[in-house]
């Protein structure tokens with residue numbers, strides 16, 4: 001696989017980053033995941049805009065190649081012959097001479113890394129046909145979840161707690177309300193209405209979320225942006241989550257409680273179809 005590091009396209013074995021990189025030592029970095037369908041990047045502009053915002057919120061300098069990100073994405077998709085899959089992009093605050101809590105000065109350039117992951121069958125996913133099971137876990141992440149940082153230890157732990165409980169993923173709960181999934185935005189459907197948490201610093205502003213809500217409104221579906229509880233979700237007709245790597249993913253079980261007949265519901269399925277049709 002060919003990866004990109006600071007201006008160079010290299011075989012993955014030859015790509016190297018310093019042990020002093022602040023991404024490695026302080027999780028001082030941000031990232032984006034853009035999906036690829038039929039060799040085409042989905043919602044690139046949205047991911048690029050959110051990256052710019054994440055960098056800005058953390059006073060992190062933009063990498064020199066900021067203006068070439070689309071070209072770099074396309075080059076990696078082409079060189080690695082990605083038909084279905086994703087492009088991962090990460091910017092970290094670079095590698096100062098020594099470990100120091102204070103941010104380095106302008107002389108330290110940020111580190112830019114991109115790589116691809118091929119995922120054949122991403123669109124026609126067996127999991128999406130079956131639906132997935134989630135458990136709830138307490139949301140103990142930091143308070144700026146609107147910034148897409150690489151601090152993903154707690155979401156990883158949530159995923160492991162789900163696996164241990166025989167489920168697939170976790171929905172995080174703060175002050176009694178669902179914030180989001182470990183790596184996705186959470187939704188329920190009641191009487192045809194799509195309910196998902198309103199934007200704020202408590203959740204990541206999903207690029208897929210924005211697209212799906214737009215398509216839903218265009219299709220005259222009712223949307224309500226507000227917090228909901230696990231109990232309300234368990235009483236809902238349907239549930240699903242969205243992300244660049246899963247698109248629209250039906251959820252059929254929450255904390256052991258089965259939704260409807262335990263199969264993906266019509267609204268979730270329709271939204272997945274619309275999203276894939278519109279994106280391709």
Ligand code: PDD
Nearest residue numbers: 033183184185204206207208209243244
């Ligand atoms: N995760 N919420 C969280 C916490 C996320 O990590 C993600 C994405 C989303 C959905 O955002 P988007 O629709 O822009 O992908 C919501 C990516 C896919 C990841 O970490 O792999």
